[in-house]
Amino acid sequence: MQAPTQPADDTPLLAVRDLRTHIFTRRGVVKAVNGVSFQLRAGETLGLVGESGSGKTMTCLSILRLLPRGARIVSGEIVLQGSDLVTASEAALERLRGKQMGMVLQNALAALDPVFTIGTQVGEPLVIHQRLSWRAALRRVVELLRLVKVVAPEMRLHSYPHELSGGMRQRVASAAAIGCAPALLIADEPTTALDVTTQRQYLDLLKELQQATGMAIIFVTHDISLVGNMCDQLAVFYGGLLVEYGPRQQILSQPSHPYTMALLQAIPQLGESRERLASIAGEPPDLGRLPAGCPFHPRCEAALDVCRTGAPPPVFPLAQGRQVRCWLREQEHDRSAVGSA
Amino acid sequence: MTEALLEVRDLAKHFPVTRGLLRGKQIGAVKAVDGLSFRIQPGETFAIVGESGCGKTTLANLILSLVPPTHGDILLHGQSIARFSPAELMLYRKSVTAVFQDPYGALNPRMRIGDVITEPMAIHGYARRARQQRLQEVLRAVGLSADSARRFPHEFSGGQRQRVGIARALVLQPPLVVLDEPVSSLDVSIRSQILNLLKDLQAEFGISYLLISHDLATVEHMSDWIGVMYLGKLVEIGQAKTTCRQPRHPYTATLVAAATPPGRTPPWTLPIMGEVPHGLDIPSGCAFHPRCPYVQPICRTHTPPLTMLTAQHQVACHLYPEAMSAATWPPAPVTSA
Numbered sequence: 001m002q003a004p005t006q007p008a009d010d011t012p013l014l015a016v017r018d019l020r021t022h023i024f025t026r027r028g029v030v031k032a033v034n035g036v037s038f039q040l041r042a043g044e045t046l047g048l049v050g051e052s053g054s055g056k057t058m059t060c061l062s063i064l065r066l067l068p069r070g071a072r073i074v075s076g077e078i079v080l081q082g083s084d085l086v087t088a089s090e091a092a093l094e095r096l097r098g099k100q101m102g103m104v105l106q107n108a109l110a111a112l113d114p115v116f117t118i119g120t121q122v123g124e125p126l127v128i129h130q131r132l133s134w135r136a137a138l139r140r141v142v143e144l145l146r147l148v149k150v151v152a153p154e155m156r157l158h159s160y161p162h163e164l165s166g167g168m169r170q171r172v173a174s175a176a177a178i179g180c181a182p183a184l185l186i187a188d189e190p191t192t193a194l195d196v197t198t199q200r201q202y203l204d205l206l207k208e209l210q211q212a213t214g215m216a217i218i219f220v221t222h223d224i225s226l227v228g229n230m231c232d233q234l235a236v237f238y239g240g241l242l243v244e245y246g247p248r249q250q251i252l253s254q255p256s257h258p259y260t261m262a263l264l265q266a267i268p269q270l271g272e273s274r275e276r277l278a279s280i281a282g283e284p285p286d287l288g289r290l291p292a293g294c295p296f297h298p299r300c301e302a303a304l305d306v307c308r309t310g311a312p313p314p315v316f317p318l319a320q321g322r323q324v325r326c327w328l329r330e331q332e333h334d335r336s337a338v339g340s341a
Numbered sequence: 342m343t344e345a346l347l348e349v350r351d352l353a354k355h356f357p358v359t360r361g362l363l364r365g366k367q368i369g370a371v372k373a374v375d376g377l378s379f380r381i382q383p384g385e386t387f388a389i390v391g392e393s394g395c396g397k398t399t400l401a402n403l404i405l406s407l408v409p410p411t412h413g414d415i416l417l418h419g420q421s422i423a424r425f426s427p428a429e430l431m432l433y434r435k436s437v438t439a440v441f442q443d444p445y446g447a448l449n450p451r452m453r454i455g456d457v458i459t460e461p462m463a464i465h466g467y468a469r470r471a472r473q474q475r476l477q478e479v480l481r482a483v484g485l486s487a488d489s490a491r492r493f494p495h496e497f498s499g500g501q502r503q504r505v506g507i508a509r510a511l512v513l514q515p516p517l518v519v520l521d522e523p524v525s526s527l528d529v530s531i532r533s534q535i536l537n538l539l540k541d542l543q544a545e546f547g548i549s550y551l552l553i554s555h556d557l558a559t560v561e562h563m564s565d566w567i568g569v570m571y572l573g574k575l576v577e578i579g580q581a582k583t584t585c586r587q588p589r590h591p592y593t594a595t596l597v598a599a600a601t602p603p604g605r606t607p608p609w610t611l612p613i614m615g616e617v618p619h620g621l622d623i624p625s626g627c628a629f630h631p632r633c634p635y636v637q638p639i640c641r642t643h644t645p646p647l648t649m650l651t652a653q654h655q656v657a658c659h660l661y662p663e664a665m666s667a668a669t670w671p672p673a674p675v676t677s678a
Contacts, residue, residue: 051528051529051530052528165616166616167616168616195392195393195555195616195617196392196555196556196557196599196600197392197595197596197599197617198392198616198617199599200598200599222528223529224529225558262530263529263530266529266530266532266533267532267533267558268533268536268558268559268561268562268563270557270558270561270585270597270600270601271585271586271601273582274562276537276540277533277536277537277562278533279533279534279537280530280531280533280534281534283500283501283528284528284531
């Protein structure tokens with residue numbers, strides 16, 4: 001493995017600005033991503049946390065420009081290493097996918113083609129993007145499989161996906177994703193289908209790979225307790241909005257958005273005695289029928305009048321690079337703005 | 342000890358694996374459940390924790406008497422169900438009901454909610470009037486409005502469907518409900534609603550739960566007792582708090598370390614080695630030995646029996662009882678922050 005190369009300057013590897021991705025259906029417009037902004041530096045890990053239908057997967061698919069039919073990026077910018085992906089041509093995108101951007105999906109069995117061997121599937125991006133011969137590519141595949149800790153990689157070259165266990169498949173899928181040393185790895189719920197002990201092993205592996213290659217990772221999960229030791233930054237999604245964004249430690253210890261607070265209190269944690277869990281009344285919103293104002297207001301205990309009408313709350317930057325979309329934090333934002341001025 | 346509500350004695354379920362024309366030749370067996378014994382007391386929650394493939398769902402099916410055991414016995418109020426007549430078995434199924442993992446698959450999409458919930462009563466011969474009255478009671482108990490009875494499952498969200506599933510499980514007022522991963526398919530913000538509801542219902546009606554889950558944190562929160570399962574066997578049984586804070590079996594310790602919440606360092610770090618082997622290919626001796634950091638020669642050849650450490654704690658591991666007094670093992674208890 002080559003030495004990690006960290007860019008000296010402070011420009012982010014990936015910058016997403018006010019991204020809006022809507023799905024146009026016969027029943028109306030589904031605002032799946034509704035104004036999302038974040039940045040990611042090389043070597044950093046960003047955790048996208050949210051429930052099903054909160055917009056996190058659509059955000060990832062927008063970055064990869066792999067949106068399903070009917071879905072379209074309506075406005076916003078996605079800048080990867082200086083080039084805007086929103087306006088990029090399909091040919092340019094094909095050069096980027098698999099080379100600059102790798103992706104690992106939730107269900108590795110679905111991600112791997114059942115009729116091709118492991119060697120062929122992990123080797124293919126190397127042949128296409130790095131113009132290696134198949135002989136050289138397969139040699140590299142053995143190295144990659146060894147890197148993701150597959151036992152006896154030479155023998156596994158000729159195995160088919162169904163011959164491997166769940167954890168092993170996810171490792172192979174990761175090997176394919178990092179083959180061309182991408183600058184950005186998007187991992188969409190990579191551990192959800194895995195067992196608890198296998199989950200931990202896989203997370204440790206991701207961290208190791210990141211240290212070896214210096215790649216940035218976007219880690220998507222519905223389980224906020226999983227991102228704990230994994231991520232530098234957290235982005236909490238709710239109803240197509242990024243409701244809270246900032247350094248992981250601060251968000252977990254001092255959540256600012258009422259949704260994040262409630263979520264952290266609603267999860268049972270090992271080794272604490274609570275008779276009752278806090279619960280969030282109601283259900284997550286339907287993205288096709290979002291309420292006016294803040295999407296969380298029908299479930300929020302602290303909702304004000306301003307939360308119930310008009311546009312969703314704007315982004316209020318707070319101290320320490322944190323951002324929150326909640327009217328309750330307007331004053332706090334003013335204070336921190338005065339404090340920093 | 343008071344009389345147990347349900348007692349499981351040396352229960353086993355082996356699935357034969359056959360080969361050849363007409364599948365006539367048995368080449369082995371998957372020992373999905375292999376010699377389990379435990380008791381569930383009235384009003385308490387007993388949880389079974391384990392990873393996929395450890396046999397927890399087979400155990401649920403055995404206790405619901407959906408599959409016959411290979412050997413062993415289940416006793417309800419001290420009566421063995423193996424000798425039950427079909428009529429008595431009907432009564433047993435009235436006493437032990439279930440809530441399933443997938444609230445979408447568990448409800449018939451063509452039946453109205455009211456019929457879904459009262460179907461068990463119809464099967465057991467209750468009159469229409471009694472069914473309607475009980476329906477209103479259980480709808481209220483699980484927090485659904487009275488008019489939901491006329492609606493169809495697709496009109497409900499996942500959390501509400503799980504409430505319907507719970508209402509159906511409770512409609513016959515059973516003393517024991519089997520909860521098979523009741524919240525794992527629900528959204529995170531909905532899970533605590535359902536967990537709180539289950540606790541409230543237990544407090545109100547004095548039901549016992551057999552909770553089956555892979556999530557140790559949920560189990561610790563919900564249960565009085567925990568049984569940790571690995572490849573068809575119980576490796577540790579103890580009180581929930583003790584087992585999670587001072588696990589004795591290395592496998593339990595691994596699970597605890599893996600479930601430690603973010604921002605807190607795990608109480609100990611155990612190297613996690615390999616993956617759960619396939620049920621057809623269970624290692625000799627202690628099934629956990631290929632993944633155990635404390636493996637000794639005896640572990641490869643002899644299966645450790647469940648041994649009493651204290652009156653409330655049993656563990657199946659060759660490290661015990663000697664390791665009880667060792668300085669390095671068991672690891673330090675979880676220090677709550």
